Each structure stands twice: as structure tokens, then as C-alpha cells.
Amino acid sequence: MEPYTDKVVEHFKNPRNVGEIEDADGIGHIGSEVCGDIMDLYIKVKNNVLVDVKYKTYGCGAAIASGSMLTELIKGKTIDDVLKVTNKRVVEALGGLPGPKVHCSVLAEDALKSALNDYYLKTTGKGLPGFKPRSEHSHDEK
Amino acid sequence: MEPYTDKVVEHFKNPRNVGEIEDADGIGHIGSEVCGDIMDLYIKVKNNVLVDVKYKTYGCGAAIASGSMLTELIKGKTIDDVLKVTNKRVVEALGGLPGPKVHCSVLAEDALKSALNDYYLKTTGKGLPGFKPRSEHSHDEK
Amino acid sequence: MKRIYMDYAATTPTHEEVVAAMQPYYNNIFGNPSSLHFFGREARKAVDEARLKVANFLNAKPEEIVFTSGGTEADNFALKGIAFTNRERGNHVITTKIEHHAVLESAQFLETQGFEVTYLDVDTNGLVNPEDVKNALTPQTTLVSVMHANNEVGTIQPIEEIAKIITDFNHEHSRSVYFHTDAVQTAGALNIDVQKLGVGLLSISAHKFYGPKGVGALFIKKGTRIKPFMHGGGQERRRRGSTENVPGIMGFGKAVEIVMKERENWVKHLEPLRNKLIEGILNIIPDSMLNGHPQKRLPNNINVTIKYVEGESMLLNLDLEGIACSTGSACSSGSLEPSHVLRALGRTHSESHGSLRFTLGRHSTKEDVADVLGVLPKIVTRLREMSPLYKKK
Amino acid sequence: MKRIYMDYAATTPTHEEVVAAMQPYYNNIFGNPSSLHFFGREARKAVDEARLKVANFLNAKPEEIVFTSGGTEADNFALKGIAFTNRERGNHVITTKIEHHAVLESAQFLETQGFEVTYLDVDTNGLVNPEDVKNALTPQTTLVSVMHANNEVGTIQPIEEIAKIITDFNHEHSRSVYFHTDAVQTAGALNIDVQKLGVGLLSISAHKFYGPKGVGALFIKKGTRIKPFMHGGGQERRRRGSTENVPGIMGFGKAVEIVMKERENWVKHLEPLRNKLIEGILNIIPDSMLNGHPQKRLPNNINVTIKYVEGESMLLNLDLEGIACSTGSACSSGSLEPSHVLRALGRTHSESHGSLRFTLGRHSTKEDVADVLGVLPKIVTRLREMSPLYKKK
């Protein structure tokens, strides 16, 4: 595996926006213990803007850095802007991820989509159109 | 392959009794080009004693040394004594031969037997009892 | 930055005396040992001296030692060499679920070529039950391969007992099932006597005990029916082609010499350090547990699971503090499955993901251990705070 | 005693700069490149730098280079890797009668596993006829392996032409027959450009061009279907298990760097020496003849047959005079058959037994050549005098 970029290491060392939001407007929960990575994303929305964002993760360095970078990319942005944030954007912003670690950025994107879905469900009764997390892991703990 | 002993190298460097005997009483000719070694042995017999011995060889270092050592072991000896000289004696006298080279000592023994056979044929009309060279190579040049 | 190396099971720094022993063989005594001339003969003499040292080290005969490019080649050679060569006697191979990939993937390759392979289970401490070997033996079996000690969790197998079972089986059924052990992890730690162990083939690798990388050996007991794995010229008594790595082999010879002299001292030095680190972690960090056998264990191996956190993230945090170790988390290897060894011991996926391995060596100190015990708990606390699993508790 | 080394095709002394380049990687940058921590990362970085150098050397991409333990492993990997992996596409392999044993014995092993192998003839100069390759291709063929230049007689093969034939065949029949060349002997002498040569796989070995023994590489063109030969961990992008021989790889990297800078000078230096030695022998010694192609020939290879005398005895006599060379006589290898290469060129058994090979290198001088020309005729005379064959003439 190639080494992590400086940017990844920096975010891994000092992850931004770690934690939970008690009264979150949307919560995303993605991943499972079996796969070795889980991400929880909490969003607070005001006037279509993500005014606060927090995350927690159980996972490797890339998962921690991806989550941290995601929160930076979406915090303070409008939902329209945030909907454009893909795992590719996360990878780019991190200066790249080693091949086997790209799935961590997918985890981050899916956590975001899942949180937005939750927000939509709560506010409109309907989920995020077309939402279907890619990193969904179906296998159970054996 | 293990290296040659000092004794082999010494005989190889200064082979004894090289040449032919014009009026030999017995000539042995063993081996073939195909196998990569040939030995010619010439003996001169007086009163049952090998008063002169010469050899020629086309072959590797071990063949040259085996022929040389053989001539030393048999020159001046009675036929009875000489009949007891086997390839094993040659190998011992050389301080050993590498495994793949033992056949060269067999070549020497067979050259001796073949020369004695020739001598018996010439003097008694019958060959050496039980003579059948072991190193006889049957394959032809292709 | 002060750096603490605690990954001696991955590789070791080459001993200074080993490096020195290699130097003459680069451009002074540089011949090809197969050459008949002076340059070849002096190289050959050197290689044979090293071969004798390695043979003595294992209590074997020099002609029973085949030099290889490392432990992996020795394992490939043993498995494929025995299986292919003895195919007409049977197509069944027995090994375990906790072998090194060099053995496991060779076995899997044999499966693609029509061989049957039994992968034995181990108990929760990583021990193979010799009775299981007995029960797995069939009239088709030609080879049993059980590692001497496991590289991840350090568990030492009852090789002598297994050898006895195989010998009995061979006697009773007039068979000649071969027994191979991968001793790559034990050579620097335990006395390895092929006679006492009762094995017919045994793999070692120099870089695991202060020798150079890229050189190892397979012990092959006299009389064993085995054809080469590395096909080529007549080197190594026609058992392994390729120009011998003379400097590497000379370094290997020096390394076994050093081990024979130092091993006992090393073990005396390492065991207390190992115990201190294990006890320290289990005492200080809640929800942590030891992986591998508590007693039948390599003197330098510490393998723990720390729940609710993932191994690579701990490893990288330790690395940021200058401490080098390894993990059985899948995330570190790019594969989907976490360590097959931890899984075979009955650890859950997440327990396997949360494992750390520290392996000590001759340069390890009390201070190193104290440093780890100072740093690790803080890292775990920090990571647990951001772990969704920890909250759920 | 003054010693003259004229066996550079067997192995070369390691270049001083190569030795120096290896030193930091024994106990300073000593990590296992697969380790995630600092020690591993710095080792990995080094290995990747060397990989880039080797890739540049061959005009390949770094990810197309797999490091091996030498030329033999690269050849085994190419033949067995391609044949086994593509078996469902076909079970036929084409090679030649003059390949190195690493290729030939791998091919013979494949035959024992049910593969069909065609061994192409060569002409009296040792050249493969590209048309023969064309005619040998069948719908079952998955691999063609033809060496770049022969190690015994130095003949350089028309690799580009053969590549074109295979490419055309693949186009015409929508096939993907792979083309491998063993370039172990050419790396120090000819420009090797895998694009220009048009090969899909190519073997090299460092010790043949002033690099260390025990390290080589297989170039594997992107997109090639090949599974490992050396099964083990995930090293070399999962293509070859075993802990990388980091110092060896670093020495390899330095060696190719030196070759790229020096090769042209070496060739300019060697060709006149080679010609002088060939002409000298043929002129001075009656009943002697050149083996191999007079023009399409490695710049450092002299291979002659001297009739009525056996090769080993000449070799040993030369050795006693301090001159190191090799022979294709069976007597030197312990086998019954003399050189399969000379036999394939149509030499009789005794012509093959009477061969000598001198291979020159960067330290060879005019004086060395003059010394050989001074000594050899006397030796031949002496040996012919004791040869029963010479008399018969």
C-alpha cells in the first residue's frame, strides 16, 4: 500500500468536528464492525445551511481523515452545495488515498447521504431521492 | 561438484607415463568421443611383470589423473598384483574423486583389463577370464 | 524523534557482524560457486562453510540444507515440492488455519491443481490438537505442515507430539507421510533440533534473526522424495536452480552462529519485558485481552485486542509517537478479512480489527516498554472517545 | 599469482558503488516494506525508487516490475505463472532448444503437469527462425519464450521479428499469446526496451551486470493474466510473496543506473577485445572453430571448439595458469550430455566436449587477451599430444 499523504496524516492527527450533536436534525449511521469501519454523522440544519456538523468513527486512519475532511467540506454550506459533495471530492481534498482505502471516502459520502436522508425523512416525510448507500455491508458478525 | 584433491591436481598437472609403446605386448582401448572420455593403455610384459606402461587419454582432469595414477600403481608389478588393482584403488590413491568423476577411475580400470585381455589373447589365444569392461559405452555419435 | 522498534517479527536490523561477514563476497570472493575455476571454488568453499553452520544450527547434515531466497520460498518448496513429487502416492495435504500465507496460499494453489487440503482448526489459544492431525490422516496424505510458532500470536505448537503421531501412522500403515514445519519465527527464539522435533522438512529465514533479507533455507531430511520448486541448473545438489546468493548465505551463516551464542541471553532479556508489556496493557486498558497462548508463547510476542477501536488507527497513532508495531486488522493489509489467525482463534471480526502486535528484539529495553505503556492508554482513550462502538457500551 | 577472470557471463564482481548503495539498508533503513509504520514506509520508499530505476532501464512502468530472487525465479515465474493461469485458454507453450535451464526445466515441469511444449530448433549459428515460431503457434498456445541472447554462445535472437509474428497472430485470431524473453545475459550489453522489443514478459538478474547476487526482476506488461509463482503475502502488488530483499533491490537499482551510463563505453571497450581473442584462437590453434553467430553476438562472448581435446582439461590447465573460463563439456557439469546448446547448433558430442567459453567484462584488458593467446596454444598442444583422438588424425 502506498503511504498516506501529509494531508491525511494531518487530519488523522487532528480530526475536526469530532463528537455528537444532541439535538441533531439528521443522523447518518453507516458501516459495521464486521468490515472494520463505522461512521456516524450528525448534522444541524438552519435555512438550508448545515450550521453544525459532527462525526464519530470506528475505523482506520483513512476513515478518520475522510470523516474529518467531509465535515470541513460540508460545514456552513447549503444543502444544494452539500449534495454535490462526493467521495471523489473527499479524496481530492485529502490529496489522494491509497487504493485499498478509497472505500473509506465512500463511507464518508454515504454517511452524509444517510444523514441528509434522515433529515429529509424527519422534515418532509420522504427520504433523499435515490438514496442507497454504496458502502452498505450486509454480512453479519459471525 | 566438490573440488579435486591436491593429489588429483598434481597428477593432472604432471601426468606420469604419457605416450605409446611401439611394440606393446597388450593395448587397451576404452571409451568413446560421445561420452567425452577415452583411454588407451599400452603394456610391456616380461616374466609376468609389467616392465613398461604408457597411456593416452582424451578426457577431463579426473580421467588424466586416473590414468596417470593407474600407471604408477601397475608399473613394475607382477600380473597377479596388477589384477588386484581396481578403480577403488585408483580413487583411494588419488585421495578421492568427486562423485560425478568416479566413472573416470572405472575407465582406467577397464583400460587395464582391456590391455591385459589383449595380452592374454596374443600370448595364450584366450582372453582375460571374465573380462567385460564396465565403462563400455554403446551410444553412437549422432 | 526517538523511535522505538517493536516489530521484530516483521524483520530485524541486520547484526553488524553479519554485515561485516558479507562484505568480502561482493567483489573479492565474488565467483559463481558452480564455476570450476579458482573464483568458483573459493566461493563454493565459503558457501559450504555456511551450509555447515546452518546444518549445525538445526542439528542436521550439510547435505540436508538447501538455501533459498527466504522463508516464503522454503514454504513453497516444501509444499509444492512434496505434493507434486509424491502425487502418485496420494493427493492429500494437511495443514492448519493459522499458517503463514506462504503455506496457506501454496496449499490453495495445490487445490487449484487437483489436490485435497485439510485445514485444521486451532483452539482459542491457537493450539493445534495433535489428535486432529491423527484423525485427518488418510491413505492419500503425503504431507502434514504445521508451523512451529505463529507469527501473529506467538503460540508454540506441539511439534514433537505431532511428529510422533505421523511416525506411528507411517509405521502402522507402511506409509511415508512427510512432516514439514515453518520455523521462520522460532529460529531466533527457541532451540531448533530437527532430530528432536522429528520433522522431515523445516523452513527458516535469516532476516527474522538479524541475518540479511532475501536468504533462507529448507531442511530436507535425507531420503526425502522431493523435486525442485525453483527449476534451473544443478545448484544445491540439483534441488534448487539459480546462482547462489553468496554474500547473503555468508550473512546467514554468521547469523546462526550469533544466535547459537546469544539465544539464551536474548530469551532471558525478552521474557520479562514481554510479560511486563502484556500485564501493563491488560491492567491499564479496560476491555483489552491477550491473543495467543499465555504460556506456550514466543518470548518476544505481545498480541492484544483492544475493544471498540480499530488496529490501524492505533498503529498510526503509535507511529506518530515513534513506536512501531503491527496489527491484524484487515484495514492494514488492504484485504477485506481481518487476520485469518485471530479469526481461527475464535475472535470476532471487531476483536480482530482491534488487535495490536508488539514484537521485541535484542535492542528492546525496559524504557521502551514503559514508553508504550505511557502512550498507548492515551491513544486508546482518544480513539474510543470518537468511536461509535464505545458509546454503545 | 596473477588471476584473469574471463567468466563474466557466470557472474560479475559487484560494482563498488553498488556495494556502497546497499549499506544503509542493513541496519539503518532496515524495515519491512510491508509494514505501515515509519521503518516500513522508509524501506518501501527506497524499494519504489529502485523499482522506478529498473522500470526506466527497461522503458517500462514501475508497476510492471516484480522483483525476484534472480533470473531463475523470473523465468520460473514467467513460464509457470502464465501457463497455469491461462490453462483454460490452452495448454501449449513454445520455447527453444537453447534456453537456459531455468526455462527448459520449467517447461519440462509443465510437461509433467499435462502441458504440451514445443522446443524449436536453431540454425548452426544458434538463431531461431521466426517462421518456425509462426508455424508452431496453435489455438492452444498461451506462451512463447525465446531468450534474448544465449548465455553459452552469445547469439542474439530476432526478438522484434518474433514479437511481430505473435502480435499478428493475436490480431488475426483474437488471441492473447504472451511473449517472454530471458534477457539475463543482455542487460549489461544491449539496450533493452520492452516497447521496442515488443515483449510481454522479460527476465533480468542483477549479478550478471555488476549488481548483487540473489536479486532480479520480471517485467510483466500491464494487463497480463498471471498469478504468483512464489505464493505468500501481498508483496509486489500481490504478485510475489516474501519480504523484499531491500539491500539487494537497492543494489539492483544502482546497478541499472551504472549500466545506463556506462554500457556504450563498455561495448566499445569489449568488442575489439572479443574480436581479437576470437581471431587469435582461430588463427593460432589449428582445428578450432567459433561457436555461435559471428556477427549477431554478445560483445563480450567468445565460444570456441578446440578439436581432439576435452573442455574441462583445458579449463583446469588454464586455471593453473590463473585464467578463469568455462566449458560446455558434460564433464564439467556432472551430467552425461554435453551442452544442450552446442548440440542444438549441430555440434557433435566431441565438438561440444571440446568447447571453451571466455566472457569478458569491464575489468578485462588487452593484456588479458594476450595472456590467453600466449598460454592456450601450449596447453592445447600438450593435451593433444596425450589425446588418442589426435593421433588418429
Ligand SMILES: Cc1ncc(COP(=O)(O)O)c(C=O)c1O
Ligand atoms: C540466460 C540466463 N537465464 C537465466 C539465468 C539464471 O539467473 P540466476 O542465476 O540469477 O538465477 C542465467 C544465469 O545463470 C542465464 O545466463
Ligand SMILES: Cc1ncc(COP(=O)(O)O)c(C=O)c1O
Ligand atoms: C511464519 C512465517 N513464515 C514465513 C515467512 C516468510 O518469510 P520471508 O519473508 O523471509 O519470505 C514469515 C515472515 O514473513 C513468517 O513469519
